[in-house]
Amino acid sequence: MHTYSLAEKILFPSVSLDNKRLGEELRGKTVLITGASSGIGKQLAYMLASIDVHLVLVARREDRLLAMKKNIEMKSAKVSVCRADMRNQTELKTILAFLEQLPNGLDVVVSNAGKSINRPIRESLSRYHDFTRTMDINYGAPVQLLLSAIPALEKNKGQIINVSTINALLIPIPHWAAYQASKTAFDTWFRSAAPELNAIGIATTSIYLPLVKTPMIVPTIAYEHAPAMAVEHAARIICRSMYTKKKYCKPWWLFFLELASVCFRWLFELLVPIALREKGKSDENH
Incomplete structure (x- = not known):
């Protein structure tokens, strides 16, 4: 993990991880991770490599996924690679067909894939595709994926983990209309569906992350020197939620921003x- 500044140490306290409990919870299970070829998804996959678990890794870049598979399978986990752009209906349906053929179904879905975009409205007047593409990957695709996965998750009394953003709970800010609308849409859908999912035995966890040092934030110059959570830190939070089954994981200071909003x-x-x-x-x- 990269060295935190004093401000980051205060904003992002260390997360204790009980590797024994995590291993006992996941042993023999199947875990689907979307957006697995970089950032948080990649780090999460490597954190689970020492567990006897079946990882289904989904992302657009097959070469990266295959390299991960080779490295991870040198340890204990088994890896299945699914190359797909989740905005493409044909490719998404290929993933859904693969998941339906899993002999033991799914136990955990980590909905992590996402697209970020920072663009003023005046620069988006002829770029409607900015909104449709962002909505497809941040809202449409995960909804379609979960609708397909729910029967198997119900049978296995599984868990869905939504890797969200604190922005979904705060007042919307300029230049992020496409991103915030899409992330808030899925967050609202997931929280609305959660009671129904819980009633049939599926645990639901919403993880609201602050700015995280992933490749996705690199194009935004304003974030270059902003306090940001390490990907390892974010992955530890996700791992911990797999055995605590907490419904929500938020930064300690988010309450004050919600109140201010x-x-x-x-x-x-x-x-x-x-x-x-x-x-x-x-x-x-x-």
Whole structure:
């Protein structure tokens, strides 16, 4: 794990992980991880490599998945690779068909694949595809995947883990309309479906992560020096949720931001347009 600054140590306290409990919980089970070829998904797969578990890894980059399979199977886990762009219906249906053929079904689904996009509305006027593509990967695909997986998860009394973002619980911010709409849509769907899933024996966990140092944040220059959680830290949180079965995992400080989002929304909506106008004038002058 990369070295945390003082601020990051305060914001992201260390997470204890009981590897024995994790191993006992997952032994002999099948775990599906989407977005598995990089970032959090990749780190999570390697953290589970020493367990007698069947990992089904889904991502677009098959070469990376095959390299992971080779490395992970040198330990205890078995790996199945599913190359697919989950925005593509044909490829997504191939994954669903593969999952239906698993002899013991699914035990855990980690919905981790996602797309981030930071673009002002004025730059999106002729880019409607920004919204459809983001909605497809962040909302449509995971809903379709889970609808297909629910019967097997019900039979095995399994678990669904949604790797979400703190932004889904906070006031929306400019330039992130496509991303926030899609992530909030799936978060709302999942929380709405959770009581029904719990009633049939499927555990549900929503993990609200802050900014994480993954390749996905690299294009956003503003994040270069912002406090960010290490991918190893995020993966440990996911691993821990597999045996604690907590319904929600949030940063300790998120409550205060949620409260501020409610109490000071009017102030935010008043001041932010002013700040954006001033920034626009400044950019024109330069």
